[in-house]
Amino acid sequence: MVSPTLSDVAQAAGVSYATADRVINNRGNVAQKSIDKVREAVAALGYVRNVAAANLSRNRVYRLAFLIPTGTNAFFNRIRNHIRHAAEHLSVDRITVEIIDVSAFSVDALEESIADLAQRDVDGVAIVGLQNPLLEGPLAKLRESGVAVIGLVSDLPQKFRSAYIGIDNMVAGRTAARMTGMAHAGGLGAIQTFVGSMEARDHAERLQGFCDVIAADYPHLTVLDPILTKDDPAVLKEAAGAVLSARSNVTAFYNVGAGNSGLVAAIGAAPENRPFCVVHELVAHSKQALIDKHIDLVIDQRPDIEVNRAFAMLRALLDERDLPPMPDLMPTIYVQDNLPADPLIDIAEAQSR
Amino acid sequence: MVSPTLSDVAQAAGVSYATADRVINNRGNVAQKSIDKVREAVAALGYVRNVAAANLSRNRVYRLAFLIPTGTNAFFNRIRNHIRHAAEHLSVDRITVEIIDVSAFSVDALEESIADLAQRDVDGVAIVGLQNPLLEGPLAKLRESGVAVIGLVSDLPQKFRSAYIGIDNMVAGRTAARMTGMAHAGGLGAIQTFVGSMEARDHAERLQGFCDVIAADYPHLTVLDPILTKDDPAVLKEAAGAVLSARSNVTAFYNVGAGNSGLVAAIGAAPENRPFCVVHELVAHSKQALIDKHIDLVIDQRPDIEVNRAFAMLRALLDERDLPPMPDLMPTIYVQDNLPADPLIDIAEAQSR
DNA sequence: AGCAAAATGATCGACGTATATCATAAAATG
DNA sequence: CATTTTATGATATACGTCGATCATTTTGCT
Numbered sequence: 001m002v003s004p005t006l007s008d009v010a011q012a013a014g015v016s017y018a019t020a021d022r023v024i025n026n027r028g029n030v031a032q033k034s035i036d037k038v039r040e041a042v043a044a045l046g047y048v049r050n051v052a053a054a055n056l057s058r059n060r061v062y063r064l065a066f067l068i069p070t071g072t073n074a075f076f077n078r079i080r081n082h083i084r085h086a087a088e089h090l091s092v093d094r095i096t097v098e099i100i101d102v103s104a105f106s107v108d109a110l111e112e113s114i115a116d117l118a119q120r121d122v123d124g125v126a127i128v129g130l131q132n133p134l135l136e137g138p139l140a141k142l143r144e145s146g147v148a149v150i151g152l153v154s155d156l157p158q159k160f161r162s163a164y165i166g167i168d169n170m171v172a173g174r175t176a177a178r179m180t181g182m183a184h185a186g187g188l189g190a191i192q193t194f195v196g197s198m199e200a201r202d203h204a205e206r207l208q209g210f211c212d213v214i215a216a217d218y219p220h221l222t223v224l225d226p227i228l229t230k231d232d233p234a235v236l237k238e239a240a241g242a243v244l245s246a247r248s249n250v251t252a253f254y255n256v257g258a259g260n261s262g263l264v265a266a267i268g269a270a271p272e273n274r275p276f277c278v279v280h281e282l283v284a285h286s287k288q289a290l291i292d293k294h295i296d297l298v299i300d301q302r303p304d305i306e307v308n309r310a311f312a313m314l315r316a317l318l319d320e321r322d323l324p325p326m327p328d329l330m331p332t333i334y335v336q337d338n339l340p341a342d343p344l345i346d347i348a349e350a351q352s353r
Numbered sequence: 354m355v356s357p358t359l360s361d362v363a364q365a366a367g368v369s370y371a372t373a374d375r376v377i378n379n380r381g382n383v384a385q386k387s388i389d390k391v392r393e394a395v396a397a398l399g400y401v402r403n404v405a406a407a408n409l410s411r412n413r414v415y416r417l418a419f420l421i422p423t424g425t426n427a428f429f430n431r432i433r434n435h436i437r438h439a440a441e442h443l444s445v446d447r448i449t450v451e452i453i454d455v456s457a458f459s460v461d462a463l464e465e466s467i468a469d470l471a472q473r474d475v476d477g478v479a480i481v482g483l484q485n486p487l488l489e490g491p492l493a494k495l496r497e498s499g500v501a502v503i504g505l506v507s508d509l510p511q512k513f514r515s516a517y518i519g520i521d522n523m524v525a526g527r528t529a530a531r532m533t534g535m536a537h538a539g540g541l542g543a544i545q546t547f548v549g550s551m552e553a554r555d556h557a558e559r560l561q562g563f564c565d566v567i568a569a570d571y572p573h574l575t576v577l578d579p580i581l582t583k584d585d586p587a588v589l590k591e592a593a594g595a596v597l598s599a600r601s602n603v604t605a606f607y608n609v610g611a612g613n614s615g616l617v618a619a620i621g622a623a624p625e626n627r628p629f630c631v632v633h634e635l636v637a638h639s640k641q642a643l644i645d646k647h648i649d650l651v652i653d654q655r656p657d658i659e660v661n662r663a664f665a666m667l668r669a670l671l672d673e674r675d676l677p678p679m680p681d682l683m684p685t686i687y688v689q690d691n692l693p694a695d696p697l698i699d700i701a702e703a704q705s706r
Numbered sequence: 707a708g709c710a711a712a713a714t715g716a717t718c719g720a721c722g723t724a725t726a727t728c729a730t731a732a733a734a735t736g
Numbered sequence: 737c738a739t740t741t742t743a744t745g746a747t748a749t750a751c752g753t754c755g756a757t758c759a760t761t762t763t764g765c766t
Contacts, residue, residue, distance in 0.1 A: 002414070003447065005722055016745045025724075031733090031743060048445055052405035053722035056751050061355070082678070089677040091401050094356065174690035182629075182649065182688075185538035213690065276535075296535065305658075305680045324442040325435070327658045328693035333686040337527035337566065340681035358752055369715040378754075384713060384763090406752035409721045 004045040013041035024049065051319055055094065062095040064314055065120065066152070067113055067127040069104035073231075073258060074283035075303070076128075079153070082307040090311070098122075105200075107132045114138040117147070124148035124314040126165070129156035131201065136160050148317035152310055153301070154202060162317055165309045165329065167301040169202045172331040173209025173256070176278045176299050179333065180210075180252050181218035183276045183296065189251035190222045192243055192275070196231035196257030206256045206280070226256070233262030240266035244274070252276040264289040282334055290336045298334040304342065305329050357398040366394035377402065404672055408447065415448040417667055418473065419505070420466055420480040422457035426584075426611060427636035428656070429481075432506070435660040443664070451475075458553070460485050467491040470500065477501035477667040479518070482509035484554060489513055501670040505663055506654070507555060515670055518662045518682070520654040522555045525684040526562025526609070529631045529652050532686065533563075533605050534571035536629045536649070542604035543575045545596055545628070549584035549610030559609045559633070579609070586615030593619035597627070605629040617642040635687055643689045651687040657695065658682050 004012075010020035015034055022030045023038040041047070054060075066083050069076055080099055087097035100117075103109035107130055115138040117125055125142070129135065129151045139160035143149055149156070151164040158164075180191060193210070195203045207226060214221050229235045236259045243250055244266060252275045255263055260279045264286075267274050277295035279286055289295045309326045316323045357365075363373035368387055375383045376391040394400070407413075419436050422429055433452055440450035453470075456462035460483055468491040470478055478495070482488065482504045492513035496502055502509070504517040511517075533544060546563070548556045560579060567574050582588045589612045596603055597619060605628045608616055613632045617639075620627050630648035632639055642648045662679045669676045 002412075003444070007722085018746075019744060021724075022744090027725095029743060034743080050409070050447075050722050051445055052447075053409050053751090054724070056403070056406050056409060056721095056753090057723040058725085059355075059751055086678045089675070091356070091399075092404055092674060094403070094405075171691055175688060178688045178690050179535075182532075183535045183538055185536055185540060187538055209690075302680065304678070308678070308680055321445060322442070325439045325657070325661070327655065327661055327680050328695050330691045330693050333688075333691070335528060335531045335686075337531050337562075338524055338683045338686070340683050342681050360752085371716070372714055374754075375714090380755095382713060387713080403752050406721090407754070409723090409751095410753040411755080412721055 003050075004047050005050075006047070009038065009041045009045055009047045012045055013037040051321065055319075060094065062093075062315065062318055063098070063121065063123045064095060064311075065098045065100055065117060065122045065125045066310075067100050067102050067110070067117075067125065067129075069128055070101040071104045073104070074285060075258065075281045078281075078283055079128075079303045079307065082304050086307055086311055093315075095311075095315075102128075105130070107134050111135055111138055114142060118142055118145055122147055124150075124318055126150050126152040126310045126314065127156060127161075128153045129161070131155060131157060133157065148314055150310060150313055150317075152306065153303075163313050165306055165313060167329060167331050169205035170209035170212075172280065172299050172301070173206035173211075174213045175209075175331050175333065176206070176254055176280075176297070177210040177213035177218070179297050180254060180276060180278055181214060181221060184218065184221060184251065186220070187251075188220050190224055190249050191252040191254055192224050192240075192250045193226040194229050194236060194239065194253070194255040194257065194259075194263070195226040196229055196259070198226075198228070200257070203256045210254060210256075221252075224250070229255075229257060229259055229262075231258040233259040233265070235259070236262030237266045238262075241269065244270045250275050253278070255279045260289070260295075261285045264294050267294045268292075282339075287334075287339060290334065290339065293336065296335070300332045300334055302329060302332050356403075357400045358403075359400070362391065362394045362398055362400045365398055366390040402674075404674065408672075413447060415446075415477065415668065415671055416451070416475045417448060417664075418451045418453055418470060418475045418478045419663075420453050420455050420463070420470075420478065420482075422481055423454040424457045426457070427638060428611065428634045431634075431636055432656045432660065435657050439660055439664055446668075448664075448668075455481075458483070460487050464488055464491055467495060471495055471498055475500055477503075477671055479503050479505040479663045479667065480509060480514075481506045482514075484508060484510060486510065501667055503663060503666055503670075505659065506656075516666050518659055518666060520682060520684050522558035523562035523565075525633065525652050525654070526559035526564075527566045528562075528684045528686065529559070529607055529633075529650070530563040530566035530571070532650050533607060533629060533631055534567060534574060537571065537574060537604065539573070540604075541573050543577055543602050544605040544607055545577050545593075545603045546579040547582050547589060547592065547606070547608040547610065547616070548579040549582055549612070551579075551581070553610070556609045563607060563609070574605075577603070582608075582610060582612055582615075584611040586612040586618070588612070589615030590619045591615075594622065597623045603628050606631070608632045613642065613648075614638045617647050620647045621645075635692075640687075640692060643687065643692065646689065649688070653685045653687055655682060655685050 006020055007017055010017045019034055020038050023035050068080055083099055102113045111134050118141055136157050149161045151161045153166045155164045198204055211223050214223050227239045240263050278297045279295055280299050282298045282300040286298050305327050312324055312326050359373050360370055363370045372387055373391050376388050421433055436452055455466045464487050471494055489510050502514045504514045506519045508517045551557055564576050567576050580592045593616050631650045632648055633652050635651045635653040639651050658680050665677055665679050
């Protein structure tokens with residue numbers, strides 16, 4: 001009942017341990033005949049390499065790095081907290097983690113940071129990326145030197161990373177639309193949307209998904225042209241306030257991007273008969289707004305699951321074993337009743353200097 | 354930069370390896386003075402025990418068991434699939450998993466199964482339990498023999514398990530109510546509820562949470578007395594059909610328990626102007642019903658996360674290390690747009706014999 | 707002081723794998 | 737057939753910890 005060792009395999013295959021080892025770690029200089037015998041023995045005995053012993057032997061340490069956009073963006077602070085928190089518990093497994101700040105959404109800065117990684121003696125990286133061909137050169141170089149690369153939250157050019165971990169923003173937008181549609185219960189309505197920037201791929205995708213569902217399933221609702229906010233709370237406060245005081249026929253707000261504190265401030269100032277409100281990302285602000293009933297829904301991308309998956313993925317890539325099962329990652333709907341206790345949300349602001 | 358070994362600690366503390374080892378694995382017969390010195394050295398060097406090496410040395414294998422209710426219940430089939438799937442990838446870590454079927458919701462059967470576990474030479478168990486004092490005896494005996502015990506999905510008597518992994522059913526009910534309230538957009542309405550059994554603690558809690566929120570925040574809605582279904586699809590089909598054909602003023606259905614296929618069948622038979630529908634647990638049936646727009650929402654308890662957490666928890670308990678970060682577990686809201694791809698949902702029915 | 711009990715040191719052989727060296731055996735080449 | 741490749745075997749050391757054993761030293765107690 002105990003699992004077989006490589007010695008057992010060698011014996012069963014009728015070869016020496018050395019030869020079995022040559023096959024398993026394909027070191028070459030082995031006759032095809034022997035390879036087959038070993039392979040068969042592996043299959044017959046159900047041999048699985050003991051990764052713990054292997055890593056112990058080669059004294060393996062994993063040096064991981066995360067490239068995360070800087071700034072006061074509450075969402076990325078939350079991601080950072082999750083990474084740090086996970087990292088604390090990973091030293092047990094000989095894993096060291098480094099969070100590298102990158103100037104937010106600048107292709108040049110990102111390109112440079114990726115190039116820098118090559119010097120840094122790193123085994124695996126998760127990058128909050130951009131779909132820009134400029135990144136392909138440094139990414140290719142990085143991967144050639146044996147570094148595992150995955151995209152996180154925002155994808156990299158597909159051929160230049162091993163995996164992408166993040167939600168489908170089209171789905172996120174569709175989900176927001178579905179909830180907004182439901183909340184109108186068949187009545188007429190007009191939805192004021194807000195976006196940070198139409199160049200941001202994730203914003204565009206969310207809006208697209210949103211409009212698709214409203215058009216298809218809620219024809220009695222109108223989606224108004226998005227107001228551009230640059231994710232700036234001040235801009236949002238101003239714009240939302242204007243809409244509210246105009247006593248327009250707007251029945252719902254959907255903020256595709258960030259800057260929710262401004263939106264909440266505007267609503268707080270005019271609480272009477274506010275529109276139905278959907279925003280993205282559960283952070284200290286939006287959580288409090290939910291509790292205060294200033295907004296109705298938060299669509300979240302579960303950064304805790306994302307970070308969890310990122311680590312599992314990187315380890316699997318580095319150990320050359322296949323992926324363990326991981327929780328599914330889908331846009332999650334929060335209302336005031338199903339909020340997680342997660343303290344990492346609330347300390348987000350405090351920790352970001 | 355390499356992490357210190359116990360030898361390093363011993364040296365730093367000015368004691369022999371043997372003494373350091375006595376402290377770390379508290380084997381006793383060590384002077385307080387030495388204990389302190391070693392503790393200090395551990396803190397100073399940041400020593401963390403190499404679990405891989407430790408397990409290798411003691412040739413540790415974890416024998417885990419899951420006690421899961423039998424029957425064709427789609428939800429538990431899904432749980433079973435997740436366990437099996439996870440188990441496949443855990444042999445790498447020398448973990449063997451056994452799923453033990455228990456006659457559903459029978460205290461006697463559960464008591465017997467728990468007693469049997471003592472013979473079974475198991476290191477850790479996750480039990481879909483009941484809050485019944487009858488279980489306390491066998492549970493105490495089990496834990497005395499060094500077995501780690503956690504409750505899964507449904508809790509055990511609190512003093513007799515190390516942890517509980519499952520959602521708060523009150524929260525689940527509240528969440529369902531919030532969504533149902535929203536979907537009425539301030540209009541009048543009456544909600545027909547269905548429960549399997551009022552003795553089932555989870556059903557009662559969900560209903561309680563549901564009624565609480567409706568009463569507090571949606572006073573224009575009426576919650577009708579629950580119809581008892583015994584989780585039987587046939588009963589549900591009959592009852593729901595009757596309500597529908599009576600052309601009553603019912604605006605929403607909330608099924609607290611199982612047997613959704615019956616509810617869906619009734620709705621499918623009378624599709625015109627159906628009520629708003631909320632059910633629990635995403636399984637093949639309910640997923641398809643969402644896609645077909647026969648129901649509106651599914652509140653799910655994320656069995657994938659639950660199983661993930663259960664394994665992490667058991668390993669942490671057995672290794673005597675502290676818990677790694679795990680994704681939060683909250684009732685999750687699914688609509689037709691944010692459904693997970695998870696193939697384990699769909700094969701659920703097929704795999705159950 | 708004398709003696710038992712408690713504490714400490716020194717050291718060994720596992721665990722399963724990686725990685726290396728060196729000698730020998732088999733196969734391919736001309 | 738002689739010679740060079742190529743393949744195989746045998747064996748050693750290291751990784752960090754656990755669980756021993758045995759000898760020795762220190763402490764506590766009367």
